[in-house]
Amino acid sequence: MIKGQKSVRGGIEDFLCPFANMYITQGSMQKTGTHRGIYANDVRGAQKGVKEAYYAPCTVKCVKTYPDYGQAMWQSTGKVRFANGRVDYATFMTVHDDTFDAKVGMVVPQGNQLGNMGTKGKATGVHCHIEVSQSADTSWTKNQYGIYHFNNEYDLDDCYFVDNTNILYGMGGSWKTTDKVPVNENPQPSGSGKNYVNLPPTVNSWAWYNIDASPVKKNAQGTLNPQKFGGLSYYVHEYRDNGTTAVIKGASGNMIKIYIKDTPAEITIDSYKYGLVN
Numbered sequence: 001m002i003k004g005q006k007s008v009r010g011g012i013e014d015f016l017c018p019f020a021n022m023y024i025t026q027g028s029m030q031k032t033g034t035h036r037g038i039y040a041n042d043v044r045g046a047q048k049g050v051k052e053a054y055y056a057p058c059t060v061k062c063v064k065t066y067p068d069y070g071q072a073m074w075q076s077t078g079k080v081r082f083a084n085g086r087v088d089y090a091t092f093m094t095v096h097d098d099t100f101d102a103k104v105g106m107v108v109p110q111g112n113q114l115g116n117m118g119t120k121g122k123a124t125g126v127h128c129h130i131e132v133s134q135s136a137d138t139s140w141t142k143n144q145y146g147i148y149h150f151n152n153e154y155d156l157d158d159c160y161f162v163d164n165t166n167i168l169y170g171m172g173g174s175w176k177t178t179d180k181v182p183v184n185e186n187p188q189p190s191g192s193g194k195n196y197v198n199l200p201p202t203v204n205s206w207a208w209y210n211i212d213a214s215p216v217k218k219n220a221q222g223t224l225n226p227q228k229f230g231g232l233s234y235y236v237h238e239y240r241d242n243g244t245t246a247v248i249k250g251a252s253g254n255m256i257k258i259y260i261k262d263t264p265a266e267i268t269i270d271s272y273k274y275g276l277v278n
C-alpha cells in the first residue's frame with residue numbers, strides 16, 4: 001500500500017500490506033533462527049539500510065507496546081477482510097521501529113503512517129518484523145522453540161492484499177490483490193440512494209424467476225435479452241436470497257427476480273447505465 005491508501009468493500013476494510021516496497025529478508029516457518037515455527041516476515045524497503053515508513057493496513061488501535069524493541073501490538077477496530085477471504089479481527093505485531101512513538105490506546109486510521117523500519121531490539125539490518133493473527137486474541141506466548149507468537153497466526157500472503165505494494169522480493173508467496181477476492185457489495189435499497197441493476201449488452205439471455213422461487217435453472221420462467229436493447233437497467237426493489245438476487249419490475253409490470261452474484265450485472269446507485277425498463 002501507499003500512504004493514504006484505503007480499501008473498503010461491502011462496509012469492511014481490506015487488510016492491506018503495510019509496505020510500499022517489500023523485500024523479504026526472512027520468511028515464515030524457518031527451520032532455524034528467530035522465525036522458527038512462526039508465521040512472521042522481516043521486510044526491508046527498496047534500499048538496504050533505509051528506514052522506510054509503513055502504514056496502517058486497516059484502522060487500528062495500539063493495545064500493547066514494548067519500547068525497548070520498537071515493538072507494538074495493534075488490533076483492528078472492527079472486523080477486516082484478509083487475503084484468504086476470512087473476515088475477522090486482525091491483531092498484529094510490528095517490531096524494530098527506532099523512531100518509536102506508539103502509545104497504548106492510540107488509533108491510527110487505515111493508510112496513515114504506523115511506524116518506520118528500523119533496528120531497535122535484536123535486529124540485523126533495518127527492517128520491520130511483522131506477524132498477524134486473524135483473531136482478536138492478544139495472547140503472546142512462546143512456542144516449543146522459545147519464539148514468541150500469536151495464536152491463529154496466518155502466513156502473510158494469507159493476510160494482506162498487496163495493492164500498490166512494489167514486491168521486490170516476495171519469497172515465492174502467492175500474493176494477492178483485492179480484485180482476486182471479489183466482494184458482492186449488494187447495498188440494500190435505502191435512504192442512501194436508489195439502486196439500479198445494469199445488465200450489459202454482452203449477454204443475450206438472462207433468466208428470471210418468480211420472486212419466491214429458488215433461483216435455479218429449473219425454476220426459470222423466461223429470459224431477458226440485454227443484447228437486443230444495447231443493455232438493460234432496472235430499479236432494484238429489494239435484494240433476496242442473501243443478496244444473490246435482485247427483485248425488479250418486468251416488462252409486463254409484474255415483479256420478477258434475477259440472479260446477480262458473480263455475473264456481469266452491475267449495481268449502481270442513483271444512476272443507471274442503459275435504457276431504463278422500470
Ligand SMILES: [Zn+2]
Pocket residue numbers: 026034035040041042129130
Ligand atoms: Zn523477524
